[in-house]
Amino acid sequence: MLRIAVPNKGSLSEPASAMLREAGYRQRRDTRELVLADPDNDVEFFFLRPRDVAVYVGAGTVDVGITGRDLLLDSGAAAEEHLPLGFAGSTFRFAAPAGTITTVEEIAGKRIASSYNLLVQRYLADQGVEPAEIVHLDGAVESSVRLGVADLIADVVETGTTLRAAGLEVFGEPILLSEAVLITRHGASEAPGLDVLTRRLQGVLTARQYVLMDYDVPVSLVDTAVALTPGLESPTVSPLHDSEWAAVRAMVPRKQTNQVMDALYDVGARAILVTSIHACRL
Numbered sequence: 403m404l405r406i407a408v409p410n411k412g413s414l415s416e417p418a419s420a421m422l423r424e425a426g427y428r429q430r431r432d433t434r435e436l437v438l439a440d441p442d443n444d445v446e447f448f449f450l451r452p453r454d455v456a457v458y459v460g461a462g463t464v465d466v467g468i469t470g471r472d473l474l475l476d477s478g479a480a481a482e483e484h485l486p487l488g489f490a491g492s493t494f495r496f497a498a499p500a501g502t503i504t505t506v507e508e509i510a511g512k513r514i515a516s517s518y519n520l521l522v523q524r525y526l527a528d529q530g531v532e533p534a535e536i537v538h539l540d541g542a543v544e545s546s547v548r549l550g551v552a553d554l555i556a557d558v559v560e561t562g563t564t565l566r567a568a569g570l571e572v573f574g575e576p577i578l579l580s581e582a583v584l585i586t587r588h589g590a591s592e593a594p595g596l597d598v599l600t601r602r603l604q605g606v607l608t609a610r611q612y613v614l615m616d617y618d619v620p621v622s623l624v625d626t627a628v629a630l631t632p633g634l635e636s637p638t639v640s641p642l643h644d645s646e647w648a649a650v651r652a653m654v655p656r657k658q659t660n661q662v663m664d665a666l667y668d669v670g671a672r673a674i675l676v677t678s679i680h681a682c683r684l
């Protein structure tokens with residue numbers, strides 16, 4: 403059985419379970435369940451604290467896990483990224499009260515509050531900057547400056563709402579661009595069943611990122627239209643009853659749906675239909 407670690411709480415928990423459910427796996431109904439077997443798919447799920455997932459994977463007690471890239475790197479565990487999962491996107495950044503610290507060099511000699519000490523320590527060592535102290539906090543890091551335990555923070559920023567509410571401003575380049583990732587142990591031989599899990603998750607990613615577009619177009623304009631919808635391999639072109647028209651079907655990036663429809667209409671395509679992809683295996 404493939405042993406899979408899944409976050410039991412926090413921002414990653416719900417979307418990770420939703421993605422696994424979409425990939426055809428059983429998921430827990432009660433958030434207090436710690437272990438769940440899915441014998442039909444020959445896998446077993448362990449619901450663990452998101453921060454601990456990399457520790458178990460690194461130790462080899464579970465085969466794979468879902469966690470954040472930031473949490474993986476901060477853990478220092480012997481685990482590596484196997485597949486980015488496209489949700490829980492965030493940046494990891496320095497921030498300070500507006501105007502007080504504006505460059506990474508100015509961090510020298512200052513106190514930084516963070517929940518990700520190793521990540522911060524490694525980044526600053528790379529930059530050759532030595533802070534006075536990295537104060538470890540479990541959360542609500544944005545409050546640390548106002549409360550006087552730090553001069554600046556390094557934390558997860560998604561919309562920036564929490565920073566603004568605390569009167570802080572980001573500075574410097576992002577330390578990291580993070581998202582949820584599937585991780586495996588460094589140098590481990592591929593666990594049986596990992597290829598199936600990976601293909602299924604890739605299928606969910608593709609189904610989320612693409613739509614299926616169908617349209618009719620005069621035969622003389624097929625090449626022009628198809629250039630706008632090249633698909634992944636090559637679009638399907640079928641004859642219509644009216645021999646002067648053809649039907650085309652292609653996968654199109656979801657984000658480009660409306661631009662592509664506008665462009666197709668402009669070149670003479672009609673009856674342009676868009677449908678969601680429920681599942682897919684490339």
Ligand SMILES: Nc1ncnc2c1ncn2[C@@H]1O[C@H](COP(=O)(O)OP(=O)(O)OP(=O)(O)O)[C@@H](O)[C@H]1O
Pocket residue numbers: 411412413414452453469470471472473490491492541558559560561580581
């Ligand atoms: N606002 C956010 N948007 C996107 N991802 C986030 C956000 N906050 C945290 N994350 C991601 O979630 C992971 C941290 O999860 P974790 O469960 O430890 O913290 P949390 O979601 O803040 O939960 P908690 O309520 O326990 O603080 C990291 O990978 C981080 O990048």
Ligand SMILES: O=P(O)(O)OC[C@H]1O[C@H](OP(=O)(O)OP(=O)(O)O)[C@H](O)[C@@H]1O
Pocket residue numbers: 540541542543544557558559560561562563564565
């Ligand atoms: O940029 P934003 O959209 O505001 O999101 C970022 C905030 O979200 C998370 O906090 P969370 O709510 O999990 O609280 P915590 O700091 O106690 O973990 C993270 O630690 C940031 O504080």
Ligand SMILES: [Mg+2]
Pocket residue numbers: 541542
């Ligand atoms: Mg948090």
